[in-house]
């Protein structure tokens with residue numbers, strides 16, 4: 041019998057949701073573990089030592105999944121190490137692939153973030169006007185250090201070459217179940233591709249008017265999700281709820297529209313799109329019935345780039361960070 | 362010190378603005394040399410991605426010229442163009458890009474003079490704003 | 502640096518490689534512990550970038566603070582959104598939300614116990630660290646039992662997806678309501694699944710009793726002084742003072758068990774202040790009316806802890822029969838209340854798992870959960886506070902919005918933050934016990950880890966950073982600041 045395939049998993053600046061999506065594979069996980077050797081899965085599951093990781097020969101690991109965005113120096117260091125040790129490196133989940141929701145931090149400077157956290161929040165008690173210091177001596181004798189806080193979020197691709205991308209915040213476990221065997225045992229697409237069904241959320245959404253042989257109508261009003269209740273079975277976008285289904289990969293099976301919530305774009309851009317938010321602007325604006333509606337769209341940057349600001353051409357707010 | 366000269370990219374619809382530019386040339390209405398014209402089949406084909414790519418790769422200003430309302434050869438192309446342009450402008454503004462670097466106008470094929478005037482004006486406005494900070498060489 | 506007669510030990514734990522947490526130990530000339538600092542070294546800035554979002558989009562966005570606590574920020578935020586719009590959720594929406602949160606308790610408490618807590622006891626605290634993990638545990642309890650546990654846990658995940666749209670980072674919340682109604686078929690399915698959840702709860706308590714409570718060494722560990730931290734406690738209770746997760750009144754007791762405070766909503770500001778410390782990115786909360794007394798425990802302390810043990814300590818009981826039985830058993834075993842033993846957190850967690858499972862069953866038995874009234878008429882937007890019990894403890898979300906309901910200010914006080922003080926004390930106590938006369942060896946690592954693991958520190962939550970087996974690095978410096986010994990478990 042050939043050696044078991046080797047898997048490595050690293051969570052950096054993520055929330056652990058991508059890890060949990062693998063735990064949610066449930067019994068399948070145990071079966072999968074029978075065919076795999078988990079070289080390391082840090083920090084959630086295994087107690088693999090950092091020095092062991094460094095000692096692994098280059099290209100020893102068959103598949104590496106990296107989740108979370110890149111912010112700290114350590115994230116960057118580990119990304120580079122993963123790149124060296126893994127034959128195939130995957131940016132797994134919206135954070136790794138696109139920057140994710142924490143990437144919205146790129147709208148603000150470091151100073152703004154610190155000011156909010158340590159001065160402007162209502163329960164903050166800061167009589168001496170302190171902020172955490174990279175070096176400080178407590179009570180005149182205890183010297184403590186902290187790493188510098190960096191405001192700016194990057195994607196995995198910004199630091200190393202990435203072989204494949206998987207969208208989703210997190211990727212749905214049923215898609216993970218399909219994707220892992222593909223990555224391990226099947227003929228792979230050209231490096232740099234997304235592992236995806238290639239379909240848009242609209243393509244898998246039961247509300248899609250085109251699937252019912254109807255024509256897509258223009259949007260006559262902009263509605264927030266708290267306004268009214270969407271008509272059962274009707275396309276949310278057509279009713280004015282800003283659904284990003286037309287430009288988002290539908291590997292989730294259109295989870296949000298199923299519960300009457302517009303797609304927020306966590307699946308990542310449909311194939312061929314370089315910049316998710318810009319394509320979303322194009323698709324949504326192109327469907328508006330009048331110019332006034334443009335100004336009614338709430339918080340457009342945070343809306344169109346909810347999961348992908350660091351991966352956009354704009355990356356971060358200008359003149360700052 | 363080297364004098365800075367702006368780079369202005371003009372996406373010009375083939376059916377109107379591009380003709381206008383042509384006419385301006387043959388009638389010898391002069392417009393600044395900073396203007397670089399890219400011919401497109403319709404203003405409705407100009408994706409926000411093109412505009413931002415231009416800004417990232419060296420343009421200090423981007424101009425879009427389309428057919429007057431009702432005259433688009435692709436029915437609603439110009440109409441979609443203005444919707445996308447306005448929404449993009451909102452987003453770029455929030456991201457700290459001066460919206461003065463972006464302009465959209467309807468210029469017909471017979472508007473040679475107007476083309477030249479608007480270009481001169483836009484060039485001045487962009488000069489005033491200075492080099493575009495979004496250019497990747499500035500904003501690495 | 503000024504020369505001081507101290508040795509400095511630095512432990513860089515938390516997410517093992519990215520260093521979001523760190524413990525620094527200072528030794529005196531005799532080589533005994535002089536002081537210990539537990540630092541959090543990352544900050545993500547959610548409170549800033551939530552500004553400008555429409556409040557109804559906040560639950561779906563703020564949820565990504567933590568994917569382990571997959572439902573809690575979402576739920577606290579939507580309760581805050583209710584308050585922003587001055588409404589109570591429709592009765593049906595409330596039931597659905599409570600059912601989703603309780604399902605989350607089942608899957609999260611199970612994940613924490615099986616992936617983090619049990620490996621210490623069942624694989625053994627002195628076992629090879631490489632086996633002290635979920636994979637090792639599955640080998641210890643057998644892959645059949647392992648599969649059964651995972652399968653039953655998954656039923657809760659399934660319920661979350663069914664009702665809330667996504668299994669992780671749910672989406673179906675609306676101010677005053679829920680975006681989806683529950684069909685009668687769904688209700689029946691959930692009711693069936695809830696039986697498996699209750700079985701999981703019973704199985705888990707049994708494993709805990711068989712592997713932990715029947716082992717004399719573990720009992721000594723649990724009830725002994727090394728892992729004893731005497732502080733105040735905070736948790737949420739109903740009108741009969743029974744443990745609640747989704748809604749209720751926040752109750753605070755002192756270290757002797759006397760009630761010293763009760764609040765709800767914006768009232769948190771009267772009781773809680775978060776002290777900014779120059780040496781940690783995490784602020785340190787304390788009870789405002791007792792005043793800031795520093796990082797100390799004992800009867801005079803103004804620190805308080807939250808989470809499973811805190812909740813059981815502040816309450817008089819549980820609101821479901823099987824959990825109530827288990828509750829009585831636990832307090833009878835200790836013979837005192839409040840229980841100050843940190844390791845009892847795991848026990849309390851197992852009891853809550855069962856309680857949450859029973860609540861899911863209770864809620865799913867009620868046919869009225871299928872009513873279509875999931876939305877309500879909203880008032881004018883303003884300010885709102887949403888407080889729930891997250892699995893790891895009391896969670897407070899507070900938003901101020903403009904006239905359109907767009908967030909102008911956000912304040913989040915999370916469970917791990919509340920526990921900042923007690924964790925510092927717990928770690929110091931363990932360090933004092935294990936480090937004597939300059940003797941520092943590998944054994945102290947797990948001993949210290951076991952002091953903070955029960956709190957199930959959720960650093961993603963706290964730095965608005967990841968629970969898990971936290972890596973530790975101990976660098977021991979002699980009193981002149983020279984490196985004397987270096988130990989690490991990663």
Ligand code: SF4
Nearest residue numbers: 054055057134135209
């Ligand atoms: S993609 Fe979503 S689930 Fe995954 S780490 Fe990022 S925030 Fe968490």
Ligand code: SF4
Nearest residue numbers: 242245275276283285
């Ligand atoms: S726009 Fe949204 S609701 Fe409409 S078909 Fe696409 S995914 Fe479905």
Ligand code: SF4
Nearest residue numbers: 292296303304306307
């Ligand atoms: S519908 Fe959109 S936002 Fe929702 S899970 Fe799918 S891709 Fe993500």
Ligand code: FES
Nearest residue numbers: 374403404434438
């Ligand atoms: S053809 Fe000129 S704008 Fe459409």
